[in-house]
Amino acid sequence: MHKQEPIYLKAITLRELSDVYSLKKDIKNKIILIVRITPLAQKDVEGLRKAVEELYSFTKDFDGDMVRLGDERIIVTPPNVKIWKSNNRLE
Amino acid sequence: MHKQEPIYLKAITLRELSDVYSLKKDIKNKIILIVRITPLAQKDVEGLRKAVEELYSFTKDFDGDMVRLGDERIIVTPPNVKIWKSNNRLE
Numbered sequence: 001m002h003k004q005e006p007i008y009l010k011a012i013t014l015r016e017l018s019d020v021y022s023l024k025k026d027i028k029n030k031i032i033l034i035v036r037i038t039p040l041a042q043k044d045v046e047g048l049r050k051a052v053e054e055l056y057s058f059t060k061d062f063d064g065d066m067v068r069l070g071d072e073r074i075i076v077t078p079p080n081v082k083i084w085k086s087n088n089r090l091e
Numbered sequence: 092m093h094k095q096e097p098i099y100l101k102a103i104t105l106r107e108l109s110d111v112y113s114l115k116k117d118i119k120n121k122i123i124l125i126v127r128i129t130p131l132a133q134k135d136v137e138g139l140r141k142a143v144e145e146l147y148s149f150t151k152d153f154d155g156d157m158v159r160l161g162d163e164r165i166i167v168t169p170p171n172v173k174i175w176k177s178n179n180r181l182e
Contacts, residue, residue: 007098007172009123011160011181032100032172034125034160036182069102069125072161081098081123090102091127 007032007081014040017047020054023076027059030078038072098123098172105131108138111145114167118150121169129163 009032012023017040026033035055040048055076059066063079068089075090077083083090100123103114108131117124126146131139146167150157154170159180166181168174174181 005171008175009166009168009172010175011166013182031175032123034166034181036161070127070163075100075102075125077100080096081100084099084101084122090125091104 007078009034012036014048014051016040017044017051020051023055024058027055027062027064027076027078030080032078032081033076034069035074035076036072037074098169100125103127105139105142107131108135108142111142114146115149118146118153118155118167118169121171123169123172124167125160126165126167127163128165 007030010026011034013036014023023033023035037048037052040051052074055074056066059076065077065083067075067083067085069075070091075083098121101117102125104127105111105114114124114126128139128143131142143165146165147157150167156168156174158166158174158176160166161182166174
């Protein structure tokens with residue numbers, strides 16, 4: 001067995017559609033993201049929809065995964081981290 | 092570079108103090124856990140306190156990490172997953 005490199009997990013808040021840019025950098029760097037979406041949801045539902053769509057297709061391009069976690073958050077994982085799930089939304 | 096084994100991430104709910112047993116098995120198996128604690132918090136605050144203490148010391152024995160995530164959840168990570176944080180509670 002070889003020693004694995006550490007994987008990082010970051011909890012962040014999505015406040016502006018433009019925050020998507022730094023999230024994409026984190027996804028590229030294979031960081032596990034737990035993203036609180038409520039601040040953007042409360043002020044710009046259309047912006048949130050766009051942000052989530054962009055993140056979803058970007059994540060899929062990197063063979064990552066993305067699911068909803070309750071009402072407030074989404075989880076984004078890199079290819080080497082598998083989300084254990086029965087559907088696309090975790091309670 | 093060797094191909095890394097996948098790491099699993101599981102979102103689960105803590106309803107009874109006795110659920111701690113299966114969480115410990117997951118921690119041993121190096122699964123990343125996102126644990127919703129509100130159902131137990133609402134019916135048994137003392138039970139929650141015990142559960143969190145037990146999980147915390149168990150996690151530390153395995154060189155893992157544990158932080159609070161908002162009001163409803165805790166995150167537990169195995170030794171190879173590092174939580175990016177400024178304090179012991181993430182927003």
